[in-house]
Amino acid sequence: MNGIAARVACLLIVFTPTVGLGAEREGMVLVPPGEFWMGRDDGNDDEKPRHRVALDAYYIDRYEITNELYRRFTEATGRAVPQFWSQGHLNGASQPVVGVSWGDADAYCRWAGKRLPTEAEWEKAARSDDGRSYPWGEQWDSSRANSKESQRNGPAPVGSYPSGVSPYGAHDMAGNVWEWVADWYAKDSYIREPRRNPQGPETGSWKVLRGGSWGYLPYLLRTTSRLSIMPDLRNTVIGFRCAEGPS
Helix, strand or coil: CCCCHHHHHHHHHCCCCCCCCCCHHHCCEEECEEEEECCCCCCCCCHHEEEEEEEEEEEEECCCEEEEHHHHHHHHCCCCCCCCCCHHHHCCCEEEEECHHHHHHHHHHHCCCCCCCCCHHHHHHHHHHHHHCCCCCCCCCCCEEEEECCCHHHCCCCCCCHHHHHCHHHHHCCCEEEEEEEEEECCCHHHHCCCCCCCCCCCCCCCCEEECCCHHHHHHHHCCCEEEECCCCCCCEEECCCCCCCC
16 A cells, blocks of 8 residues: 555544444434423423433434334334224324333334433423423424324324424424333422433333323423323323433
């Protein structure tokens, strides 16, 4: 190798990007490290107090997991198909999968080499660091989300409301389907949890859902709304998305 070729080879080695946080990941958006406002003081008791939380960088799925993606999982693993897949208005390939328990969602994310987002990660991805009430801003706008006001009476194909995208590029974080997150639920989580990379209670009886759904009114589609539910529940309004990276 001559001198010029050797120097070019060295430059390629130095400047070739490595895989990791900061590199693009297919189907996911990057949420950068830093603090954000979590919770609110004028919401439900379990949303209080409004407080600053610091998170490391992570990725979160751009869209909710679809029926097509979940179908690949069931075919690869032999896991049972969702409970409501026989209902035609719920099983479109690009619609978010519903009828999955917390365990189903967790198993899918692990199979995909990912994990469920923590509650704090989900909220930051939905509202950014400025404490907004909806992914697009402070005021409710029925044209930006699939809610009860949309009168669809079911989930829409993911990405159907592009004007409702979050500041980091995540779609349908208000409405469409409620989303499972990793955390156990506690009403006083925000009082007891650490202010850096909170993981939620170590144990519990209920898991947390975030984001609201097609069957709910705007108040429950706020970025801070929390719903506690039994982890084995399967419902037509519940789906999920995955995350990746340190938490």
